Amino acid sequence: MNSVSRPTSQMPSFDVWNAALAQAANAIGSRAFPDALAAALRLLAPFQMMNGFIYSPDGHAFDLYNEKIVAERSLIVDRYLAGAFVLDPFYDAIRADGGARMIVMREIAPDDFAQTEYFRLHYATTEIIDEIGFVLALETGYIAVLSLSRTGNAALFSEEDLQRLRSAALLVCALGSRHWFHVSGLSLEIKNATPAARIEHPLLTKRELEIVTLILKGHSNLSLAAVLELSPNTVKVHRRQIYSKLNISSQAELFRLFLA
Template sequence: MRGKSEVYHRGSLALVWDQRMLDAQVALWQQLGKPSFFAAILDVLEAVCPVDSSGLLVFYRQQKPLSLLHRFHPFDRSLHADIYSTGPYALDPQYQLFLKGCASGTYWLADVAPDDFYQSSYYTAFYSKIGVADSIDVLWRIDDNTALNFFMQRNINSNTFSRADVQALNMVMPIIDAALLRHHQLATPLPLANSADQTHLQVEATLSNFASSLLTPRERDVLWYLLRGYSSALTAEKLQTSDGTVKIHRKNIYRKLEIGSQAELFSLFINCIPFARPGLPEDPLHSYQQAQEPSHPIAAL
């Protein structure tokens, strides 16, 4: 039985053209070329599929995501969602999908996340801490290096999305695509990617060099699958090795990094980002550990 504070959202296999949908569709075309257009897109998406929170990010290859709009509905959060752009985005399955060059479309977390995502360090230490349990992203590519990402979220007190929600969103996608294309022709261009974005450069340097001073190359291969939520079995399949070998590597990673959980691993990765030095093959973990060591003043002679 669900508690009084819990919410159950009902999906639909068809679009319901009620007054809310009608108003949202009219407003969508009225706001073309205007700053309020993106809010109108969200209004249409939310009329199709009920959510607890939603928003819009611009995904870039050469800089951290840019938040243009965020609608929060009240529920408990132990982390502020803005922390996403300080580094956790690098492990986001939806952002990883963008980097792989996926086409414009509707992407449900259940379809794109690794098999152990809900047990991963990313989920336990970040995703769940901002109160989110499930998401559907509507991604619209501007070019190979840039995309608009409209995210729709259900929180931990609601039911997750369903295949019916995805199907309903796909029904309205031709309208969304046509509106976005026309808006893109009329509106002021979005900010260009900044190749000198320091945060993104540090994230990339951390991805390249994290724990390189302590782990073997093979252990670091396993590390990245571990951080992103791949099970030992799927990691073994990706690396063309055995499940048992991956489990041994995982055990060695925990021992060498002196951690006892995936949450600690995620926190260690995030904490190392400010210590990364872009362009240099230095392990930011080494610099981070040095900064944590207590200073020992020289004894007076």
Template sequence: MLALDVRLEVGMEPVKGKVYRPALGLMFDDKVITAFSNLWRCLGNADFSTAVMDVLDAVCPTDSCGVLVFYTQRKPLSLLHRFNPVDRKVSADIYSTGPYALDPQYRLFLAGCPTGAYWLRDVAPDDFYSSEYYETFYSKTGVADSVDVLWRIDEDSALVFFMQRNIHSSEFTAADLTALNMVLPILSEALAKHYQLAAALPLANPDDKTHQQVECTLSHFASSLLTKRERDVLLYMLRGYSSALTAEKLNTSDGTVKIHRKNIYRKLEIGSQAELFSLFINCIPFARPEENTDPLQLYQQSHQPLRT
């Protein structure tokens, strides 16, 4: 076996003579060597995204993985999905129907994060793992942990290689992130070369209005019933922020946020975050971006009983 030797800076007491630092090695076993060899063969070819995913999976094994394109003005586009859900009742395409808007890693992309490997537990809000988004979306596929390897194309788009482990597997570790960051510079150069040789990335269907409806729902959901500050609190609730962290973000007190939460439940006539999340997702198809109206109003009107 060959070993890639990467020297890490560590805090050490000053000593006379040479200072020897411990080395962290990524073992280039047969699987890793085969994956890298195939990567070079696929440069400029249609199978290149699959080859990149094979390298990442060889370096850091996963249960499910795939490739997305993130856009700022369109919904994510799926290029590859090796989907192995624990519960097969859920479709692999559910992410792109609206839940992506609440994904911490997608929000990080929108904030302009650079190329890098991002571990969900490092970027998620403090209450994310007990949030209804996590329970309703992630638990349906059995995903327990994920890492996104994001490669910036430009300000408005990025390739995202998502890596997932399910509830029956071990979670990712800091060592996994270190290994991914070790190969990321090599993959970045290969990706840049590939897109010099290959055609441009396919674009999402320009006639698909899902993203506009999702953005409209984020902007106007419950606006006819809630105050602006209550809507601010509501959006943090949907994304998995605790009352304390929401208060910090909004520069107010924890007690004030809890009062807003109670008012939100009362005005929307719901009793739990599960109902709130379900209501938000159900409203997306009713959003009318060109009108900037509250999709909740339209949703409620469509569900009013017919008069006889």
């Protein structure tokens, strides 16, 4: 997720920012809210796409806001909701801590994330080159992440961009939570959810399935060794055994086997 550096945007005047926030607050509960919130946030840092997903306490994912996603929905949203979300670093982050805050993809993603099949299918298709998310607390333990993404030839979010967005994060989370708070209780899709995706296989041990999950999420052998408190050589042995048991030779095959 690399791009060229470009001049950062400037902080808006207090009057302009205040007016944009007031417009967003007044739109809470209406279809105009997402656009009003996006307009306010673009005053702090330009971005090309805003979208979001909801996560249930029992490990499901649902659509929060993807009306203007920059890609074919069936390729991105539907595939994500069908199970690929379990590989999303944002999903791991909110499972560890569902508190309102801003999270930055490049700060939390595993070291080999950009080499994963998930990255190729999800990020390459949308042309996302940088992404931040606001964590929203919804009713009955549901959590949402509302993401801002830069795509194509845009620059990465600068440190100044990130600082401005972080400064506004608690306010953005409060507004977003207020607007979407009851959506999980109103959605028939959520009420009629199918069982959550699981990474499992009868030929693999619990430890091997743990390693498969971390490989698919983008952890290198060195990162795997650190996370699991194993030696790098032990990780390599496990990895060879997994591939041998499954009769595969690449991470792409591994991805297709578990999350096609």
